[in-house]
Amino acid sequence: MLTDIFLNRYPNIWHFTQGVPREVAVFLRQAAQIIFQDLKPHMTDPEAVCQRAYDKLVRELGFGLYNGRTYVESCTEALCQLYDLYNNSHQPPEGFAMRQVSLVELLFAETEADFIQQRVS
Secondary structure, eight states, X not given: OOOOOHHHHSTTSOOOSSSSOHHHHHHHHHHHHIIIIIIGGGOSOHHHHHHHHHHHXXXXXXXXXXXXXXXXXXXXXXXXXXXXXXXXXXXXXXXXXXXXXXXXXHHHHHHHHHHHHHHHX
């Protein structure tokens, strides 16, 4: 099944001239802290939540963002990674940031689904 991600919904929303703005990088780190510090202890299986989110993003993009030992590590590192102009895998700064925002969106959706499942069980 295809997934509607931020990157596909808003392909031309941002135009950065000097890399990813500090405010966007701060937002992404804050989102990662909310997911991995505040919400993770309440998830039934954080690895499964991250796997579902990451796999959906990879399916939409056609490639992965970060190859960690676990899905939690992959998602954490993908969100906390800073844009590097000289890293060809980062591509343009707009796409880099939009892929990260897409992952945040998917992680929140999968976390919500996990919480709903906990209430039903």
